[in-house]
Amino acid sequence: MKENNLHIQNTLSRKKEKFEPLAPPFVGLYVCGPTVYSPPHLGNVRTFLAFDIVNRYLRYLGYRVRYVRNITDVGHIANSEGEEVDRIGEQAKKENLEPMEIVQKYTLDFHEVTHIFNMLPPDIEPTATGHIPEQIEMVDRILKNGFAYERNGSVYFNIPEFAKTHDYGKLSGQNIEEQHEGYRELDAQDEKHDVRDFAIWKFTDETHPMRWNSPWGEGVPGWHLECSVMSTKYLGQKFDIHGGGMDLKFPHHECEIAQSLGADGTEPVRYWMHSNMLTMNGQKMSKSFGNSILPRELVSGEHELLDQGYSPMTIRFFMLQAHYSSPLDLSNEALKAAEKGYKRLMEAYKVIQTMPLRDAKNVTDTDKEVNDTIDGIFVEMDDDFNTPKALAHIFELVTVINSYRDNRPEYAGVSKATMERLREVFTATINDILGLKVEETADDNTVDGLMQLIIDIRQNARANKDWTTSDLIRDQLDALELQLKDGKDGTTWTRK
RNA sequence: GGUCGCGUGGCCGAGCGGUUAGGCAGGGCUCUGCAAAAGCUCGUACAGCGGUUCAAAUCCGCUCGCGACCUCCA
Known part of the structure; x- marks a missing residue:
């Protein structure tokens, strides 16, 4: 490991802290990956690029990094403007495909994008659907510890109960008492005891093609749960760095903390990092x-x-x-x-x-x-x-x-x-x-040889003060977006 | 309404108590057959108003403007 003085801005403490891994030279790095129901846009690229740099620099310093980035391939039931939406399921209907075909299609798309931007792949890229038993077990642990309750086949995390012994909101600076203000009113059918409670297991009926058996009936895991489960499984109950976009700070990351504490009594992350938005x-x-x-x-x-x-x-x-x-x-x-x-x-x-x-x-x-x-x-x-x-x-x-x-x-x-x-x-x-590279086209070897020949011919013309020929060559190349650069030690060329 | 953050030269964007950020564009110069490239050099900016300080873009207060989050979000 190289001598270093790495400091990281920790969202949790709101301070720049010296980076001391739990068990050097090993570093556990977890980043929230994409939900694969649509092609990633440039804002997503920015976030993954930010953590590509973190990953690359840690490796450059000689740390043995285990970089885990998940693929969210479960159609979590998201509440959008009062409607319950399963984004993967919706997209499947739209494209007339199976949900897992959507997942595959956009996972491949995501990989292609990370590849063209020269991002290093994660060491482990776990999927939510590959960890259903582990998610069920985590729900079970949270229930046993008294931080969740079951209603009609769904299980909800009990925020008021959790907040009695823990500081819910410490990551995002939310004051849970004042949070009521911004919340939507609970409608009559809502099963939650408190608006702030969130689903860790959600009942789904036969209209949802993706669903799994559980002790509480058929359903899907809650959105926040997969990250807790997979980070725990591959990096341990406590690990070094967890990253994601700023917009995940609340509620997603706050809920992850609550789940880990609720299930295992462990504060999961030592350094929380959040990247800002692309506008x-x-x-x-x-x-x-x-x-x-x-x-x-x-x-x-x-x-x-x-x-x-x-x-x-x-x-x-x-x-x-x-x-x-x-x-x-x-x-x-x-x-x-x-x-x-x-x-x-x-x-x-x-x-x-x-x-x-x-x-x-x-x-x-x-x-x-x-x-x-x-x-x-x-x-x-x-x-x-x-x-x-x-x-x-x-x-x-x-x-x-x-x-x-x-x-x-x-x-x-x-x-x-x-x-x-x-x-x-x-x-x-x-x-x-920085992960930057020269962007060469495939035919550059041939072009290089041709260019050298042209440069030699032009050099002869110049030696004979045949400016007409030498300028003709230069101008014609210029029109082809090829630029000649006359230096003290001869001429070189570049693409414009 | 609550929480957090931001407003920097023509543009982008660092800095966050005293020292040149950097890139792009623009002016001048050097080199060059001419040009380009490259090098040197110039611009003197910190939303506004107060305050703290020997010293503020940088700290504090107020005002104005903008953005993010508050169970879709990277």
Whole structure:
């Protein structure tokens, strides 16, 4: 494990705390995954990207991470505007498919999206339907401990009872007494004793194709239960980091805490992390607002709010330029700026892979400055995964790389050892920590050879001062979105 | 109504008590056959009004504006 000073903003304490895993070098990381009834939109991508960085950086530091991210494939009965909705079941009807066909379709879709954005897969990706017996057992433990009651085949978590001995609402800062205000009125048929109670097992009749036998009759597990069960099963009753989008803080994560305490008497999570929302025109991206953009729409540019497409790595870079805990607004202007910045970054990345390094005659203060900038990357990553600041240092190093390549005298005093370190850290930061990669097309090897030939021909023309030919070549290539760059040591090319 | 958070230069976005954030765009310069690329350099911003302090974008109060959550949500 590398020496580190990692601090994490803990939602539970509202403080930045030094990260001390329960059992180093092992780290348990749980992230709430998607409900697979529709394609993931870009807001979902942002959240999973935030925790991809957490996962990657912990691994870079040498921790042995077990990253668990669930797939919610049960049609939980969600209460939407007074209607009871099973989203997977609804979608199945809409598409005329079996619920499990919907689950499969959108699970594959989700995996494809995480793949194009270069996210590392979780180590365990458990499904809710694969853990029905464990969920039933957990309901049973909560019942036995007196924190739940059964009504007509459903089981509800008893918040007033739980709140007698526990602080329900501590994660989200909710005051349970005042919560009554915002709640919908209980209607006459409602089985709950208290509006704040939530279902941990829900009775369903034969109109729901997905249902399971339980000691309380046929039904489905409650939404919050699966995460408690699966995190416990794979990471233990108490584990290191639990992440998710801010909008899950209440009630989902609050309920998870209550369930773990109610079933096992254990405070389940040591560090709670919440990522902020992606907004579009200042509003949270959401299907119900009609302002959500699908990843493939942003890549292709086929969306009424976009005037061009952006590559997956441009989008990833764009998101990393903001801190995960701040809201981020998506706009054409910001994406275009990111596109150019990303390109400059990756050009420097390519340069340093092959750039010859020289022995310095006299090592100057610049050498120390370069080392300090390199150190700065880790100082910032250690500070609650501050990717925008880490990128700021990376860009300072882009200037160092370009200047060194151009033999600028200011960098003559940087030692070969420092440049080797720069190469190593720059490469590792881009690839392993930030998960950015050069986006090459499949035919680049052939094109590379052809381009070298064209560059040689043009070089001959230039040597003969045949500017007509040399400019013709350059302009025609430019029209093909291929850019020539004449440098001191010859000409290189890049895609525009 | 309750809880939490935010308002930074033309745009995006860090910073959260004293020191250059960074990216993009724009101006100037260097290099170059010309251009591009690259490098150097310039802009001097912190919603408003008060207060604390030797010192505030950063702390406190008020005002205005915006957003998230309050059992669908990443």
